[in-house]
Amino acid sequence: MTSSLLQRRRRRLAAARLYLVSDARPGGRDLESVLAPALRGGVDIFQLRCKDATDAEILEAAQVAREWCEVADALFIINDRPDLVAATGADGVHVGQDDTPVAEARRIAGPDALVGLSTHSPEQVDAAHEQGADYIGVGPVHTTPTKPGRPAVGPDLVTYAALNATLPWFAIGGVDTDTIDPVMLAGANRVAVVRAITEAEDPERVTRQLAHALEIGPPGARRPRKSSEERTAEIQATLEPIPEGVRPLPLQIATATAIALGLVNLVLAITGHSGRGGAGTLLVYCALMFAAAYGMWNKRYLAVLLFQILLAVLVVFFFLFLLRASSVGDVALSLAVMLPAGALFWKLVRVLARLQIPPARTA
Structure with missing residues (x-):
């Protein structure tokens, strides 16, 4: 190799x-x-x-x-x-x-x-x-x-x-x-x-x-x-492939976040705090988060992409919520979600690009 x-x-x-x-x-x-x-x-x-x-x-x-x-x-x-x-x-x-x-x-x-x-x-x-x-x-x-x-x-x-x-x-x-x-x-x-x-x-x-x-x-x-x-090749030329067994910090944070979201929804479903969607909806969301966490930990391109989509949805949702905020608490909550979610989204863009770099060719 x-x-x-x-x-x-x-x-x-x-x-x-x-x-x-x-x-x-x-x-x-x-x-x-x-x-x-x-x-x-x-x-x-x-x-x-x-x-x-x-x-x-x-x-x-x-x-x-x-x-x-x-x-x-x-x-x-x-x-x-x-x-x-x-x-x-x-x-x-x-x-x-x-x-x-x-x-x-x-x-x-x-x-x-x-x-x-x-x-x-x-x-x-x-x-x-x-x-x-x-x-x-x-x-x-x-x-x-x-x-x-x-x-x-x-x-x-x-x-x-x-x-x-x-x-x-x-x-x-x-x-x-x-x-x-x-x-x-x-x-x-x-x-x-x-x-x-x-x-x-x-x-x-x-x-x-x-x-x-x-x-x-x-x-x-x-x-x-x-x-x-050609443009993709030029961009990839500035990136290094992710070595075997190595997981970049943004990928670790994303995996931990997905697990945390899954656990929170699991607890809500078990304790009966399921809201309008019912326990079934929470359990489905919980399963999706655990599946995303497993996929990202194993550096699966699709899992990272789907989690990025979730982050984008969260940013848009809380931005709209911020526009309608009626208290300091609402503003603080919106920013507390939007800023880290947005930052993690952009960090994962580079991870996603590195996952696309072709494997090493034989000499």
Whole structure:
């Protein structure tokens, strides 16, 4: 089974848009002086790429990177060193076509690690999923000194990835504030950058410009309306599934409330205080509350939904009662029911959404 940590990392990856790649001395400066403002500006993923550094130098830079990424809740990736993923505390590793194969990188890095792969052709884009990569870089879109000897692929490969890639992908290679619009027009909605940020006089300002461009899309391009399935998937990407054996506090409160309501009505029925509806009505209501409590305790979607409907009815009923209140006691009673019932209703909305998250897929 896919680990819960890897699932969480994949959900964060799915929501990421801006990816920064840098060595330990970006633009000849301390890593912290560039990475910290870039993360404030909106970088979602940072990759430490130290091709000629010693292990000690990589570990030293990784400590800085990991600490700042944790503060910013950004993913931290290390380049081409799956053997250092655990030591650096990285969320994953990125490899090239001529580096460690994806399957081997995942075996070395561990089952919780993300594995990214560089691609430079349609065939490589197509093969990435079968190789087991979690995401891909597509490029270089433009010729760049960070990839000497690697010819530019141009916008055609970006468009191909937009139409055919089945993994999250980032256009990379010469992407900056001047070229990001054409790259997005070619089909990209995620980009990876190097020099645009690492060589910027004000890394935070440039990062904000790039993040804003990704948010609004290319000029003149009409964004397709998202389907309900796509919107649901995006919302679910921000949620974590409820682990086996764990019951969120709102679910516990709802279960206890249902039991309490059932017991109160049972006592009223037994003692003859059944009102106009008679003891039979109270007993039916009592049975419904106990059934709801059992269903919610076992995390049944329908039980939570039905209890939410009950809470909504209670809020509406006591709101109408409040409008007709003729005493301070009536007002106090209405608020005493409406406020906690309304609060519990909204807390259960999130629980209901988490219950809809598909179960973990096998690796």
